[in-house]
Amino acid sequence: GAVVSQHPSWVICKSGTSVKIECRSLDFQATTMFWYRQFPKQSLMLMATSNEGSKATYEQGVEKDKFLINHASLTLSTLTVTSAHPEDSSFYICSARAGELEAFFGQGTRLTVV
């Protein structure tokens, strides 16, 4: 299957700082990228959908000024968690798809805010 690389795999940051997570599709052009958050023992929660070259569409309840998403190219999307707080600690997962084909997931990023 296609490869989606997410970086970093885990990060610990201080409260109030910002963290950037990268998601790259390595062997296909991702027309759409998705960002999810998953708390322990809970389902994936879609945060936002981004299409290359356009603004991301955020799900209800997700603050777009706090979770900045940039999808500057067909192979790269970034999620920046700004002014992180301990309640932002979670597992963040990106996925990428070309058209309406299956979505491939990155490895996930475990964010811990202390």
Added chain:
Amino acid sequence: GQNIDQPTEMTATEGAIVQINCTYQTSGFNGLFWYQQHAGEAPTFLSYNVLDGLEEKGRFSSFLSRSKGYSYLLLKELQMKDSASYLCAPQDSNYQLIWGAGTKLIIKP
């Protein structure tokens, strides 16, 4: 509204067969995906059904009935490494995946 219903947890024995059921209600339908997710890891793609019937892929098979809003994932010759959560994700009319909480499968020796 959109809704996914899967059992929360199932237990099966190594070497046996297990069927994980999923019923769904979506606004439109453009196929259904099954993903496997090991604890602490991202989901990995298992199967995709868009037409009614059974799709077989090695030890895993997936079935779809669009009229009933029903799918199942069948796992044969269970191995300990199959212990994971299994996520049923139908795709709505906007090609958006709808996620449930998944089924945690526990394999016992």
